[in-house]
Amino acid sequence: xxxxxxxxxxxxxxxxxxxxxxxxxxxxxxxxxxxxxxxxxxxxxxxxxxxxxxxxxxxxxxxxxxxxxxxxxxxxxxxxxxxxxxxxxxxxxxxxxxxxxxxxxxxxxxxxxxxxxxxxxxxxxxxxxxxxxxxxxxxxxxxxxxxxxxxxxxxxxxxxxxxxxxxxxxxxxxxxxxxxxxxxxxxxxxxxxxxxxxxxxxxxxxxxxxxxxxxxxxxxxxxxxxxxxxxxxxxxxxxxxxxxxxxxxxxxxxxxxxxxxxxxxxxxxxxxxxxxxxxxxxxxxxxxxxxxxxxxxxxxxxxxxxxxxxxxxxxxxxxxxxxxxxxxxxxxxxxxxxxxxxxxxxxxxxxxxxxxxxxxxxxxxxxxxxxxxxxxxxxxxxxxxxxxxxxxxxxxxxxxxxxxxxxxxxxxxxxxxxxxxxxxxxxxxxxxxxxxxxxxxxxxxxxxxxxxxxxxxxxxxxxxxxxxxxxxxxxxxxxxxxxxxxxxxxxxxxxxxxxxxxxxxxxxx
Amino acid sequence: xxxxxxxxxxxxxxxxxxxxxxxxxxxxxxxxxxxxxxxxxxxxxxxxxxxxxxxxxxxxxxxxxxxxxxxxxxxxxxxxxxxxxxxxxxxxxxxxxxxxxxxxxxxxxxxxxxxxxxxxxxxxxxxxxxxxxxxxxxxxxxxxxxxxxxxxxxxxxxxxxxxxxxxxxxxxxxxxxxxxxxxxxxxxxxxxxxxxxxxxxxxxxxxxxxxxxxxxxxxxxxxxxxxxxxxxxxxxxxxxxxxxxxxxxxxxxxxxxxxxxxxxxxxxxxxxxxxxxxxxxxxxxxxxxxxxxxxxxxxxxxxxxxxxxxxxxxxxxxxxxxxxxxxxxxxxxxxx
Numbered sequence: 001x002x003x004x005x006x007x008x009x010x011x012x013x014x015x016x017x018x019x020x021x022x023x024x025x026x027x028x029x030x031x032x033x034x035x036x037x038x039x040x041x042x043x044x045x046x047x048x049x050x051x052x053x054x055x056x057x058x059x060x061x062x063x064x065x066x067x068x069x070x071x072x073x074x075x076x077x078x079x080x081x082x083x084x085x086x087x088x089x090x091x092x093x094x095x096x097x098x099x100x101x102x103x104x105x106x107x108x109x110x111x112x113x114x115x116x117x118x119x120x121x122x123x124x125x126x127x128x129x130x131x132x133x134x135x136x137x138x139x140x141x142x143x144x145x146x147x148x149x150x151x152x153x154x155x156x157x158x159x160x161x162x163x164x165x166x167x168x169x170x171x172x173x174x175x176x177x178x179x180x181x182x183x184x185x186x187x188x189x190x191x192x193x194x195x196x197x198x199x200x201x202x203x204x205x206x207x208x209x210x211x212x213x214x215x216x217x218x219x220x221x222x223x224x225x226x227x228x229x230x231x232x233x234x235x236x237x238x239x240x241x242x243x244x245x246x247x248x249x250x251x252x253x254x255x256x257x258x259x260x261x262x263x264x265x266x267x268x269x270x271x272x273x274x275x276x277x278x279x280x281x282x283x284x285x286x287x288x289x290x291x292x293x294x295x296x297x298x299x300x301x302x303x304x305x306x307x308x309x310x311x312x313x314x315x316x317x318x319x320x321x322x323x324x325x326x327x328x329x330x331x332x333x334x335x336x337x338x339x340x341x342x343x344x345x346x347x348x349x350x351x352x353x354x355x356x357x358x359x360x361x362x363x364x365x366x367x368x369x370x371x372x373x374x375x376x377x378x379x380x381x382x383x384x385x386x387x388x389x390x391x392x393x394x395x396x397x398x399x400x401x402x403x404x405x406x407x408x409x410x411x412x413x414x415x416x417x418x419x420x421x422x423x424x425x426x427x428x429x430x431x432x433x434x435x436x437x438x439x440x441x442x443x444x445x446x447x448x449x450x451x452x453x454x455x456x457x458x459x460x461x462x463x464x465x466x467x468x469x470x471x472x473x474x475x476x477x478x479x480x481x482x483x484x485x486x487x488x489x490x491x492x493x494x495x496x497x498x499x500x501x502x503x504x505x506x507x508x509x
Numbered sequence: 510x511x512x513x514x515x516x517x518x519x520x521x522x523x524x525x526x527x528x529x530x531x532x533x534x535x536x537x538x539x540x541x542x543x544x545x546x547x548x549x550x551x552x553x554x555x556x557x558x559x560x561x562x563x564x565x566x567x568x569x570x571x572x573x574x575x576x577x578x579x580x581x582x583x584x585x586x587x588x589x590x591x592x593x594x595x596x597x598x599x600x601x602x603x604x605x606x607x608x609x610x611x612x613x614x615x616x617x618x619x620x621x622x623x624x625x626x627x628x629x630x631x632x633x634x635x636x637x638x639x640x641x642x643x644x645x646x647x648x649x650x651x652x653x654x655x656x657x658x659x660x661x662x663x664x665x666x667x668x669x670x671x672x673x674x675x676x677x678x679x680x681x682x683x684x685x686x687x688x689x690x691x692x693x694x695x696x697x698x699x700x701x702x703x704x705x706x707x708x709x710x711x712x713x714x715x716x717x718x719x720x721x722x723x724x725x726x727x728x729x730x731x732x733x734x735x736x737x738x739x740x741x742x743x744x745x746x747x748x749x750x751x752x753x754x755x756x757x758x759x760x761x762x763x764x765x766x767x768x769x770x771x772x773x774x775x776x777x778x779x780x781x782x783x784x785x786x787x788x789x790x791x792x793x794x795x796x797x798x799x800x801x802x803x804x805x806x807x808x809x810x811x812x813x814x815x816x817x818x819x820x821x822x823x824x825x826x827x828x829x830x831x832x833x834x835x836x837x838x839x840x841x842x843x844x845x
Binding site: 312314335336337339340341346348353354355356357358359360364367368369371372374375378379380381421425 | 714715716717719720722723726727729730731732733734735736737793794
């Protein structure tokens with residue numbers, strides 16, 4: 001740190017309003033050379049707005065942004081990139097149809113003398129870049145064929161290729177496996193030692209202490225604390241994030257599950273046509289009893305999502321093998337509509353892509369599954385809709401107006417709307433795919449409470465998650481998948497996170 | 510550094526209202542312009558004569574009815590390019606059935622409507638079952654409908670004569686070219702108004718319409734929520750075909766003939782009316798009331814330009830600019 005006086009980036013007194021809400025209210029933080037600065041806070045606390053201002057994505061704010069001591073005004077992400085600031089957004093900006101190399105060099109392809117793109121050079125440099133992050137991928141493979149975690153690493157390689165001095169990462173590890181996340185931490189360490197400044201947003205408190213030097217905590221658009229990451233205690237940070245002392249995050253494990261609800265025996269799918277990047281069920285045996293929460297564990301790509309989709313009639317078309325019983329009756333859901341009629345409900349993995357119509361009202365999104373039931377002779381009454389949506393959203397603790405677009409809600413509240421819709425169908429079996437991904441600590445705890453409530457009412461819950469702590473903390477049993485097969489079943493009364501991880505990676509027989 | 514949209518307040522609310530009724534304000538604007546720029550006799554603008562105003566409404570009826578069907582299709586995230594050709598086919602069908610095949614009024618009208626419905630449903634099925642984009646399927650449907658119309662009519666317009674004899678259509682059919690309510694309101698305008706009101710109510714309050722919006726808003730989410738996506742989409746194309754056939758029957762009644770080339774390019778006017786009416790081409794957002802205002806706006810524009818003797822080619826140019834302006838306004842709309 002040869003110039004301790006001038007930080008690499010300094011944001012001071014930054015305010016930004018959307019409509020009537022202040023996303024940021026006189027917020028500021030600095031990043032020095034060779035420093036990793038973490039931004040913490042619940043969804044909707046203003047972290048994303050802040051970094052999007054820094055990376056030129058959001059304009060029209062109050063306050064100042066300085067880079068190397070000079071005040072800058074970015075009109076676009078390109079402006080920011082010219083000053084050495086690169087952002088890796090949570091929703092990756094990759095083109096699925098283009099190869100890894102083409103994505104990394106998008107917009108600045110090297111040319112041969114003949115004027116065509118210099119593919120050889122692109123592939124060579126891509127290989128070097130990927131080696132630096134420690135992954136071996138074919139530069140020619142289309143990005144769309146890669147797993148989410150691999151795509152994340154390609155996005156990081158793309159930012160590295162720009163020689164960015166300031167790297168902004170928005171929840172980079174939310175889709176990574178343990179090993180991938182560790183490798184990423186090493187890469188971040190190397191970049192820091194080389195003098196780069198890194199802004200790091202994450203919901204995983206555990207990794208902040210390991211990766212970051214300092215942390216700024218935000219709540220409701222204001223800074224509520226700045227910590228040296230070394231003396232960070234989880235209680236301190238969570239309290240700064242929530243504005244109240246932390247309660248137990250996970251439910252008290254309940255007992256007394258009753259009759260068998262779901263039984264799968266050697267369940268498998270032979271797809272009619274192979275779909276790249278998917279791990280179809282290839283031999284799964286499990287049961288879910290009424291009132292029980294069963295976890296689906298396993299590494300990314302182990303087939304959790306594919307299993308839930310297939311059970312819900314939304315998977316790859318193909319031939320079923322093995323058998324599925326629901327409440328003692330052998331069934332085969334043909335379509336999501338059929339599945340709903342059989343008493344299943346699915347909360348899909350990505351609420352923005354598969355869960356919500358973001359510019360439709362909260363009300364319309366909530367009652368979508370039951371409009372036929374709410375209608376009289378095919379027509380709906382606003383009052384009845386409001387009552388139905390208001391009641392279930394009230395139970396789930398979603399605040400805000402029913403007429404507001406769903407896209408204006410925080411991530412946690414969006415997820416609760418999807419959950420509310422599923423619960424309105426009065427399901428026997430609730431299928432959940434990563435229900436707390438990208439959701440803040442407070443909303444997480446509430447979602448766990450809701451699941452426990454549902455189970456207590458006799459609903460069976462099948463919960464797929466990539467967070468071992470969640471599986472161990474919330475579920476009665478965990479079925480670990482590997483390569484589309486049910487590898488092992490763990491009772492969470494006597495198994496911990498370590499055992500779960502080991503089973504997922506296949507080290508324990 | 511700009512300071513726009515920092516402080517919320519009355520400005521934002523006013524802007525939201527303006528955008529919400531954008532097509533209505535646009536219509537008012539065009540109406541005022543029409544009155545100002547209208548040629549006049551004895552100080553009274555020609556545009557405002559009862560005769561002229563009813564002409565405007567009558568001219569709106571066909572495009573307006575088609576555009577209402579188009580609104581449903583576009584709301585569900587689709588497009589229907591076959592409606593203009595369907596109008597031609599229905600006009601020919603009405604004429605041939607009434608004049609050459611000696612059908613009664615009611616059977617002929619019902620048969621043509623059923624054909625339009627079936628044609629639309631088939632297109633929807635082809636799109637859903639084979640997974641072909643609606644743009645391609647309905648483009649093919651346009652060719653098929655136009656071809657059928659030419660074969661059926663022998664390539665020539667079929668004139669409709671009225672009377673009780675063979676080769677004559679029932680006199681009642683000529684009502685479509687007449688006026689009602691004391692000889693004031695053109696019959697097609699009445700049909701248009703009835704269809705429009707029914708569609709507005711249906712789209713606001715029916716469970717089916719909720720599914721239409723949901724599919725346009727996020728098809729994947731709708732499917733996973735248990736919405737019968739395929740069925741709704743097929744029905745929406747059926748509705749569009751049905752309304753295009755209705756417009757074709759009105760067309761034949763107004764002109765007293767069915768000509769196989771009629772309705773060419775109407776699909777584009779209908780899409781323009783929908784877009785000016787504020788419905789998003791990407792689906793999931795829009796209204797029939799907007800579409801009605803959009804269709805009226807286009808007719809008023811046509812009418813005043815014709816009254817002012819503006820050259821046809823210049824008319825096209827002005828219409829194009831209006832459509833771009835309306836679509837451009839949509840981009841400024843404050844979204845969530």
